[in-house]
Amino acid sequence: MSFVDPSDLGLLPTFRRLLRLWRDQWRLGVFGLACSLAYTLISTAIPVLIQQAIDRSIVHHAQPLWPYLAIIAGLAALRAVVNFNRRYATARIGVRIEARMRELLYQAYLRYPRGFYDRHPTGQVLSRATNDLYPIRYFIGWGFVQGMQSLMMITAAAVVLTVVDARLALYTAVAMPPITVLALRFARRVAPISRQVQERKGDVTEAADEAVVGIEMVQTFGREDDVRGRFGEKAEGVRSTVLRQAGVESRHLPGLYYLPALSIAAVLFFGGRQVIGGHLSIGQFVLFETLLLQLVWPLEALGWITNLAQRALASAGRSFAWLEGIEALPEPARPRRLPAGRLDVRFERVSFAYGGEADVLHDLDLTIEPGEIVAVCGPTGAGKTSLLNLLPRFYDPTAGRVRLGGVDARDVPIAELRASVALVTQRPVLFSVPLRENLTAGREEADWDEVLAACRAAGVDSFGPSLPEGYETLIGERGVNLSGGQRQRVALARALVTGARVVVLDDPLSAVDTFTERQLVARLRPALAGRTVLVATQRLSTVWIADRAVVLLDGRIVESGRPAELVRAGGPFATLFGDEVVAA
Amino acid sequence: MRRLGRYLEGRKLTAALMVLVGAGNAAAQTGGWLLVRNAIDKGITADNEHHLTIVVAIYLGVAAAGWFLQAMLIRGLATIGQAIVIGLRRDLFDHLTGLSLRYFSQQKAGWIIARLTSDVDAVSDVLSQGMPTLVSNVMLLPAAVTALLIADWRLGIVSLAVLPPALALSRWFQRVSHAANVEQRNRIAAVTAQIAESVAGMAVVQAFNRERRFQAEFDALNEANRAQSTYVQKIFSVFFPSIEFLGVLAMVAVLYVGSHLYAQDTLTIGTLITAIYLLQLVFQPLQELSDVYGQLQSAGAAMVKIASILDEEPEIRDRPGAKPLPRLSGDLDIDSVVFAYGKDPVLHGVSFRVPPGGCFALVGESGHGKSTLARLIGRHYDPDEGAVRVDHHDLRDVQLRSYRRQLGVVLQDPFLFSGTIASNIRFAKPDATDEEVQAAAAAVGVDRVAARLSGGLEHEVREGGAGLSSGERQLISIARALLADPRILVLDEATSNIDRPTEVLIERALDRLLAGRTSIIIAHRLSTVRRAEKILVVEHGRIVQRGAERDLLSEDGVFRRLAHTLEGGDETEFAAAG
Known part of the structure; x- marks a missing residue:
């Protein structure tokens, strides 16, 4: 299934694509780089001016001091403005590119076929559009320009110091290589550990989640100590990893902090002797110290930036691979409209397999007449859900075709097809919006009376009005949690509201209690009148909703007929429902 | 913050030491610059190379000491911080698992989990990353100012x-x-x-x-x-x-x-130069402390939420002088029980008594009080009025553990823990041998379910039991109850779809599990109702009918109506078909 799981892009292609995104923001980018250059020049000029002020005005009184000070203050003000602009401009590029990548990914998510979601767990899909984007944002919004600025600062300082005293410059730069090495090493070592800290925290979440969700079992069996022990182990895992991280920090950070002292000592020792010997002025001595101290951060930053660049390229490589390597469900080249009126559904010699695996459906023929309700029965894993999923084109058959009203489903524009096929999935998904909006999700302009009628048919009326705010009650994690049975009923009503001509129900009442199920079966039949319905079920009580039942075994239809006839026939259908049938 | 102080118990010495180390570190940083001043004034401008060499050597020594002190500070504070965090996290979790089900039904699971994870993490971040910055800079700022004043x-x-x-x-x-x-x-x-x-x-x-x-x-x-x-x-x-x-x-x-x-x-030139650099040490802490400030704020907010859980009093706990229960014969007495989750009672004076080994079925529509009754029997709540007694002991007078060890519960949609099928069965009795686990599995037919899975009983169950049908999960939880060998059993029958072969397995498993034990079944199927000696029909928090199936069917009442919906639908359809 390589088409839903493409391999990550290499470094160069990724870099080219990032560059293309960056080019959209080139004005800001060039502006940011120009500011960096200005910042570097001013930051080098200020220490030089201080040196001049000390030598010519303070020590020797050759010139008045105030012009120097005025220029320094003026340059500092200018630098503040330049620095603001550099930070703000580059940060905006990062933020924009992050938002753009996220937008592209989300757009793509909405188009991706089911196969993609079978393959990739929700957490992975989610983090690729959230956490994975941060390295990209920081690299583009900070790292890239900061890196260029670091190089400029190092060059400028090297030029100035060499001009003043080349040999002293060589001696006093003694701390700079170890700072660079230490910073690089720290960035390389701390990154995997902080990832491990995140993983350990994930373990804690998992243990907490399990204990909280399963609390009734835990308390009933008196296993509190057990889960406490387990949780304690996970918490200990976080602690030891955090302490390991602190260990790495303690081996590197103080070094970064105190290594510059080597350079200061070198300036004192060698520079001091030069001053004593009269080869260096006291102002130049200060210039050496100031410029060397000023280099510490740019050097450290280089360490961070190389690391950040690697992470950014890696995660951008994964994102681009998804954006370019995964194909959405193709729209028909020559679209055809569905005919008006009731639709028949024909599965013609349909075979289906999930990407490269064994066939789930074999050469299957099934016709559902316009307005007919057909129940698909069969044990778990017989292929019921796979069959149903072919109708809204969640998947396409690997052989044969599915026709609605005589038209191949693949020739109908996807939006039109899906507007004509209403679906209730096995585990219904409701959205975190008010109940009313959930009900009208498939047809927003639906008349409220129609919605209420659908609610009556689907049994939403028995609990909807008594929710805290009735049909306006917010559903979901931030609002009211409905039970599985209630969610199924809302999903059922939602499907009825659409007015779709074909309705596909995947075990729609499986979580509804037995009493309610009986009532609903009686009410649903009239509500479904006139529509072509395919309903999969494992309950005999739901089969009674259908005009005809077919039994699916190992991807083939082995029996078909009116439910009552099938009961008497004593074939696979009767075996499937066993005692339930015998009891009758 | 006082709460956090508790976890410092036994580490006060380390904490005090860290304050000293932090002070030493700040002194090393500022003191270094005072040495630079000395080197300039007494060495360079005094043309004294010998003095210069000595001061530079001392300067390097001070820097090395600072390096060492800062490394100690990072390690030491992380150790203290993590000791606090792990204490807090464990206490919070221990406290939570001791709270009653009422708390868990009132709070969303996501909310509770966030307290245990992201909130504790926020506290942890401050303690392990924020603290070194905070401690060193809080000391560095006054140290730098002092050094400036000393210099001139x-x-x-x-x-x-x-x-x-x-x-x-x-x-x-x-x-x-x-x-x-x-x-x-x-x-x-x-x-x-x-x-x-x-x-x-x-x-x-x-x-x-x-x-x-x-x-x-x-x-x-x-x-x-x-x-x-x-x-x-x-x-x-x-x-x-x-x-x-x-x-x-x-x-x-x-x-x-x-x-x-x-x-x-x-003023000497050395002092002037040193003052310029000391100034940087004044401004640097301002920037770094500003970064930590945000972390401190979030940690404070997180602590408030954590405290709200720690302040929650456990509702069910052993009374002083509670006695351990001897092995029960299984007499279960529900005596005039009134119970309310909030203001309105959901049970209005329910009474019944199950003799040892008896099997009673609770029947009624959902939301009328059956599950509440089951939870009172499991002592997840105490009744507001009346009493639940086993072998004449009021549950409130006995040690909870000793009771629950003799109680078995099978939930409607049982939650499975991550681990293997075998470890889930063993959950009820951790010291069970492999043979016992296998025997329990075989007795209820879990071995047959396991056979279709890779690894058999050692098959890894994914979180919550995803990948297994609810029928299969219930079967595993029946094996779990069987292994625990309880005297009293509460069973909430699965309503959701169960394919026929699994259902047959469950029915056989129940035969095995119920034999010789007092049992209360919340029944959704007629076949299960028939298993019970006595049926209690629950409506609006009251028992409206009680008796054997035959007697109840002969009365014109709720049960007949319920039985009709349960079974009647099929009969009429089949009658029509026939």
Whole structure:
């Protein structure tokens, strides 16, 4: 299934694509780089001016001091403005590119076929559009320009110091290589550990989640100590990893902090002797110290930036691979409209397999007449859900075709097809919006009376009005949690509201209690009148909703007929429902 | 904060030591610059190379000591911080698992889990990353100011003049950036929630042609997040260059005043130079402390929420002098029990008595009090009035553990823990041997379910039992109850779809499990109702009918109506067909 799981892009292609995104923001980018250059020049000029002020005005009184000070203050003000602009401009590029990548990914998510979601767990899909984007944002919004600025600062300082005293410059730069090495090493070592800290925290979440969700079992069996022990182990895992991280920090950070002292000592020792010997002025001595101290951060930053660049390229490589390597469900080249009126559904010699695996459906023929309700029965894993999923084109058959009203489903524009096929999935998904909006999700302009009628048919009326705010009650994690049975009923009503001509129900009442199920079966039949319905079920009580039942075994239809006839026939259908049938 | 102090117990010495180490570190940093002054004045300008060499050597020694002290500080504070965090996390978890089900039914699981994870993490971040920065900078700032004043009090006062605006700027930054960061987190959370919901519900989004609507909603959220990120960046872009600018201003002032003092010969050149560098040590803590401030705020907010859980009193706990229960014969007496979750009672004076080994079925529509009754029997709640007694012991007078060890519960949709099928069965009796586990599995037919899975009984169950049908999960939980060998059994029958072969297995398993035990079954199927000696029909929190199936069917009452819906539907249809 390589088409839903493409391999990550290499470094160069990724870099080219990032560059293309960056080019959209080139004005800001060039502006940011120009500011960096200005910042570097001013930051080098200020220490030089201080040196001049000390030598010519303070020590020797050759010139008045105030012009120097005025220029320094003026340059500092200018630098503040330049620095603001550099930070703000580059940060905006990062933020924009992050938002753009996220937008592209989300757009793509909405188009991706089911196969993609079978393959990739929700957490992975989610983090690729959230956490994975941060390295990209920081690299583009900070790292890239900061890196260029670091190089400029190092060059400028090297030029100035060499001009003043080349040999002293060589001696006093003694701390700079170890700072660079230490910073690089720290960035390389701390990154995997902080990832491990995140993983350990994930373990804690998992243990907490399990204990909280399963609390009734835990308390009933008196296993509190057990889960406490387990949780304690996970918490200990976080602690030891955090302490390991602190260990790495303690081996590197103080070094970064105190290594510059080597350079200061070198300036004192060698520079001091030069001053004593009269080869260096006291102002130049200060210039050496100031410029060397000023280099510490740019050097450290280089360490961070190389690391950040690697992470950014890696995660951008994964994102681009998804954006370019995964194909959405193709729209028909020559679209055809569905005919008006009731639709028949024909599965013609349909075979289906999930990407490269064994066939789930074999050469299957099934016709559902316009307005007919057909129940698909069969044990778990017989292929019921796979069959149903072919109708809204969640998947396409690997052989044969599915026709609605005589038209191949693949020739109908996807939006039109899906507007004509209403679906209730096995585990219904409701959205975190008010109940009313959930009900009208498939047809927003639906008349409220129609919605209420659908609610009556689907049994939403028995609990909807008594929710805290009735049909306006917010559903979901931030609002009211409905039970599985209630969610199924809302999903059922939602499907009825659409007015779709074909309705596909995947075990729609499986979580509804037995009493309610009986009532609903009686009410649903009239509500479904006139529509072509395919309903999969494992309950005999739901089969009674259908005009005809077919039994699916190992991807083939082995029996078909009116439910009552099938009961008497004593074939696979009767075996499937066993005692339930015998009891009758 | 007082709560956190508790976990310092036994580590006070280390904590005190860390304060000393922090002070030493600050002294090393500022003291180094005083040595530089000495080297300039007594060595360089005095043309004394020998003195210069000695001072440089001392300077390097001080730097090495500072290096060592800072490494100690990072390690030491992390150790103390993590000791506090693990204590807090464990106590919170222990406390939580002791709270009654009422608490868990009132709070959303997600909310509780966030307290155990992201809130404790927020405290942890401050303690392990924020603390070293906080401790070193809180000490460095006064140390640098003191060193400036020691170097030359006049220059010290001049440079202090810039401090108030710098402090004001920092305050402004802390306030504004904190508010902006909080808002930023809300907005990215909204974006994340939108993506998560779309991905989880993609089938529905696509089936109902909702792509455009979702895209529009997403675009609005994504744009709001981008705007807020930009705003946050703007605040940062204003603050740091401004502080840098104030630093230069202070230096200009020092140079100006210093030049006059130097001209009057009341200031050495070494002091003037040193003052310039000490100034940087004053401004650097301001920037770093501003970064930590946000972390401190979030940790404070997190602690408030954590405390709200720790302050929750456990509802069910052993009374002083509670006795352990001897092995029960299984007499279960529900005596005039009244119970309310909030104001309105859900049980209004329910009474019944199950003799040892008896099997009673609770029948009725959902939401009428059956599950509440089951939970009172499991002592997840205590009745508001009346009593639940086993073998004539009021449950409130006995040790909870000793009772629950003799109680078995099978829930409607049992939760499985991560681990293997075998470890889930063993959950009820951790010291059970492999043979016992296998025997229990074989007795209820779990071995047959396991046979279709890789690894058999050692098959890894995914979180919550995903990948197994609810029937299969219930079967595993029956094996679990069987292994525990309880005297009293509460069983909430599965309502959701169970394929026929599994259902047959469950029925056989129940034969095995119920034999010789007192049992209460919340029944959803007629076949199960028939198993019971006595049927209790629950309606609106009362028992409205009781008796054997045959007797109840002969009465014109709730049970007949229920039985009719349960079974009648089929009969009429089949009658029509026949």
